[in-house]
Amino acid sequence: MTAAETEQKGWLGRSVKRKEDSRFIVGRGNYIEDITLPGMLYMSILRSPFAHATINSIDTSRAAELPGVVAVVTGELLAEHNLAWMPTLSGDTQAVLATDKVRMQGQEVACVIAEDPYVAHDALELIDVDYDPLPVVTTPQAALEDDAPLIRDDKEEQADNRVYHWEAGDAEATDQAFAEADRVVELVTHYPRCHPAPLECCGCVADVNPATGKATIYMTSQAPHAHRTVFALVAGLPEQNIQIISPDIGGGFGNKVPVYPGYVVATAASLLLGRPVKWIEDRTGNLISTGFARDFYMDGKLALSEDGTMMGLRVNMLSDQGYAFADAQPSKFKAGLFHIVTGSYAIPAAHVVTEGAYTNKAPGGVAYRCSFRVTEASYFIERLVQTAAYELGIDPAELRRKNFIPPEDFPYTSATGFEYDSGNYEAALDQALERVGYRELREEQKLARAEGRLLGIGLASFTEVVGAGPSRQYDILGIKMFDSAELRVHPTGKAILKLGVKSQGQGHETTFAQIVAHELGIPPEDVTVQEGDTDNTPYGLGTYASRSTPTAGAATSVAARKVRDKARKLAAHLLEAAEDDLEWSEGKFSVKGAPDRAKTIQEIAFAAYTDHPEGMEAGLEAVNYYDPPNMTYPFGTYAVVVEVDRGTGRWDVKKVVAVDDCGTRINPMIVEGQIMGGLTEGFGTAAMELITFDESGNCIGSNFTDYLLPTSWETPSFELGETVTPSPHHPIGAKGVGESATVGSPAAFVNAVIDALAHAGIRNVDMPLTPDKVWGALNEAGLAE
Numbered sequence: 001m002t003a004a005e006t007e008q009k010g011w012l013g014r015s016v017k018r019k020e021d022s023r024f025i026v027g028r029g030n031y032i033e034d035i036t037l038p039g040m041l042y043m044s045i046l047r048s049p050f051a052h053a054t055i056n057s058i059d060t061s062r063a064a065e066l067p068g069v070v071a072v073v074t075g076e077l078l079a080e081h082n083l084a085w086m087p088t089l090s091g092d093t094q095a096v097l098a099t100d101k102v103r104m105q106g107q108e109v110a111c112v113i114a115e116d117p118y119v120a121h122d123a124l125e126l127i128d129v130d131y132d133p134l135p136v137v138t139t140p141q142a143a144l145e146d147d148a149p150l151i152r153d154d155k156e157e158q159a160d161n162r163v164y165h166w167e168a169g170d171a172e173a174t175d176q177a178f179a180e181a182d183r184v185v186e187l188v189t190h191y192p193r194c195h196p197a198p199l200e201c202c203g204c205v206a207d208v209n210p211a212t213g214k215a216t217i218y219m220t221s222q223a224p225h226a227h228r229t230v231f232a233l234v235a236g237l238p239e240q241n242i243q244i245i246s247p248d249i250g251g252g253f254g255n256k257v258p259v260y261p262g263y264v265v266a267t268a269a270s271l272l273l274g275r276p277v278k279w280i281e282d283r284t285g286n287l288i289s290t291g292f293a294r295d296f297y298m299d300g301k302l303a304l305s306e307d308g309t310m311m312g313l314r315v316n317m318l319s320d321q322g323y324a325f326a327d328a329q330p331s332k333f334k335a336g337l338f339h340i341v342t343g344s345y346a347i348p349a350a351h352v353v354t355e356g357a358y359t360n361k362a363p364g365g366v367a368y369r370c371s372f373r374v375t376e377a378s379y380f381i382e383r384l385v386q387t388a389a390y391e392l393g394i395d396p397a398e399l400r401r402k403n404f405i406p407p408e409d410f411p412y413t414s415a416t417g418f419e420y421d422s423g424n425y426e427a428a429l430d431q432a433l434e435r436v437g438y439r440e441l442r443e444e445q446k447l448a449r450a451e452g453r454l455l456g457i458g459l460a461s462f463t464e465v466v467g468a469g470p471s472r473q474y475d476i477l478g479i480k481m482f483d484s485a486e487l488r489v490h491p492t493g494k495a496i497l498k499l500g501v502k503s504q505g506q507g508h509e510t511t512f513a514q515i516v517a518h519e520l521g522i523p524p525e526d527v528t529v530q531e532g533d534t535d536n537t538p539y540g541l542g543t544y545a546s547r548s549t550p551t552a553g554a555a556t557s558v559a560a561r562k563v564r565d566k567a568r569k570l571a572a573h574l575l576e577a578a579e580d581d582l583e584w585s586e587g588k589f590s591v592k593g594a595p596d597r598a599k600t601i602q603e604i605a606f607a608a609y610t611d612h613p614e615g616m617e618a619g620l621e622a623v624n625y626y627d628p629p630n631m632t633y634p635f636g637t638y639a640v641v642v643e644v645d646r647g648t649g650r651w652d653v654k655k656v657v658a659v660d661d662c663g664t665r666i667n668p669m670i671v672e673g674q675i676m677g678g679l680t681e682g683f684g685t686a687a688m689e690l691i692t693f694d695e696s697g698n699c700i701g702s703n704f705t706d707y708l709l710p711t712s713w714e715t716p717s718f719e720l721g722e723t724v725t726p727s728p729h730h731p732i733g734a735k736g737v738g739e740s741a742t743v744g745s746p747a748a749f750v751n752a753v754i755d756a757l758a759h760a761g762i763r764n765v766d767m768p769l770t771p772d773k774v775w776g777a778l779n780e781a782g783l784a785e
């Protein structure tokens with residue numbers, strides 16, 4: 001970037017190298033596993049081998065006798081302290097340690113606390129649990145049958161396995177649209193279960209000081225403040241006596257939003273034993289017992305006129321929630337999913353029903369690279385649009401173009417009643433078509449076909465919804481969804497920014513410092529960003545569902561602007577000028593018409609502590625709790641080209657073009673990293689990832705030999721494009737993109753691959769699209785060799 005460009009762009013739109021990487025690269029990160037406290041004990045968890053069973057007895061005597069074992073904790077012991085069950089973030093309950101029954105394979109049954117981690121682990125084998133297996137429910141459809149075993153018989157009001165039933169839209173208007181339609185296309189599909197599988201599993205070090213009663217809990221938490229409140233509610237500890245510290249986190253992807261039993265037992269054990277207790281989850285524990293993603297069964301219909309105008313949408317979704325509802329889902333409605341179920345299209349009528357069912361599996365449904373079930377919704381609408389293009393014989397790009405919400409219609413209220421803030425869908429589509437060479441490719445496809453080669457070109461558009469609040473619509477367990485920033489400028493003009501959110505790899509230390517630099521002209525290297533310590537950061541709801549930049553990023557801007565307002569007063573004092581006579585240009589106030597009479601932000605900061613006018617408080621700092629007026633709506637279009645081998649069913653990705661729009665990009669390099677992560681996640685689901693269960697509820701996919709994640713070796717290269725439609729209500733026009741989300745849409749990638757395969761002649765293959773299944777479909781279509 002030239003100096004002139006830098007000057008022009010300021011600190012936004014600059015690929016500043018990630019400040020946090022210097023410590024990661026030299027191995028000086030500080031993860032939970034790195035934390036060691038004097039007198040620390042180690043905890044290991046005994047998990048149920050059965051998916052559903054009555055517990056007749058648990059005999060811990062042999063384990064307790066093993067030298068080095070300090071305590072064995074069971075549900076019975078926790079029940080004495082009213083801690084055997086805990087609330088989930090969706091207002092349900094989940095067992096901390098099982099008492100009556102186990103309801104999923106891998107459920108936590110007992111914990112051993114020992115002087116040494118290996119002793120703790122070995123002692124698990126000495127615990128004798130007498131189980132009586134019960135019938136198992138492994139699909140939500142089976143769960144809702146009349147004779148299905150009742151999974152949550154611990155809940156008095158629960159008569160069946162239904163978790164929720166929510167509706168949105170207008171059923172009558174939708175019926176009317178279908179009655180008037182010329183064509184109706186239909187789709188039944190399943191978005192399979194996958195797992196966020198962060199590189200670092202969950203863990204904590206709980207340190208309850210017996211002298212002061214203060215609980216310091218170091219934990220892998222994406223939402224430390226909300227977790228502190230939950231701990232206060234669960235354990236009845238006074239909230240000021242709980243400090244949650246979330247150190248460096250090796251990936252979260254929504255998986256580190258729920259509160260897991262391990263955290264609670266370690267804290268209870270530390271409280272009872274008066275010593276710090278460390279728990280580090282192993283990979284299988286993480287894959288079988290923590291928050292999974294997707295597992296949505298969907299069916300629906302799209303009504304169209306003969307010329308392809310979309311008239312109505314009807315969707316039914318059924319989700320497998322596992323044995324507890326623990327989605328970290330805003331309490332009022334199926335947020336996310338309902339917002340964008342109509343996708344990027346001006347569909348005048350829609351009706352959506354979504355239901356959840358308990359099954360004998362791990363709880364979850366976390367915001368993994370999407371906010372609240374957005375991936376499922378955007379997958380479904382685009383699959384319907386693809387099907388419509390195919391069945392009506394309309395070019396998929398033209399069908400989309402014809403039905404996009406036009407740019408001049410924003411803000412646009414969808415048929416489900418939500419307001420899209422901004423969008424220019426055609427611009428993203430056009431760029432994707434241009435970059436991939438759509439027209440030429442369609443010609444090439446015909447020629448390839450004539451030669452017997454199967455080339456497919458797939459398209460998918462999407463719109464997402466991220467950045468929860470606003471607080472009037474969103475709360476988690478009654479805690480309103482806003483976020484916060486506290487900015488303090490030190491006398492030498494350096495600053496510290498404290499946030500209520502918590503990075504797990506998204507680069508907040510860099511991008512939030514860039515926002516301060518943009519607003520105040522203090523260079524990013526002079527701004528320390530602090531997150532994840534509840535004693536030392538303002539209250540916030542945490543980082544998931546791509547909410548950090550739309551909420552805490554906005555709070556940072558507003559706090560910095562408050563600092564600038566005070567800086568103006570200080571500058572007026574220093575320059576002996578009226579405030580109105582001053583003008584701001586990056587990093588300094590100068591007297592209008594006399595640019596040499598100026599004070600830099602650093603000089604002003606010094607004066608805030610050494611030479612402030614009488615009657616003004618010393619210091620230069622501000623706090624903001626930002627409550628966004630609306631969500632933000634990033635969007636994009638992807639194009640994928642595949643070639644399928646007719647002999648083996650193997651498909652190779654020839655080209656991927658992903659055009660994303662997240663409004664103003666603060667740090668393009670970081671945004672591109674986020675996008676590539678999302679695309680890779682989509683590639684994983686499309687190609688290889690599958691976590692499934694046999695009829696006894698045994699998890700298949702409980703380690704990385706069975707649950708296949710793509711590495712850089714298999715992952716195709718991505719060509720990224722960009723359009724910029726700023727969010728009208730964000731102070732700097734940014735929309736969210738995060739690690740747990742959005743642009744870099746996995747659903748759009750998956751859709752584009754499925755579409756590409758369909759255009760190569762392969763239809764109706766379930767994900768993952770493994771070569772054997774693809775070959776089977778080729779065979780059926782008479783295309784196999």
Ligand code: CDP
Pocket residue numbers: 503506507508511512543544545546547548549550553662663664665666667668670671674734735736737738739740741
């Ligand atoms: O909540 P989460 O951190 O997952 O999402 P985010 O804050 O929306 O985005 C993740 C990263 O991308 C952060 O470092 C953001 O500041 C950065 N970003 C950006 O540089 N420009 C945007 N328009 C949006 C996000």
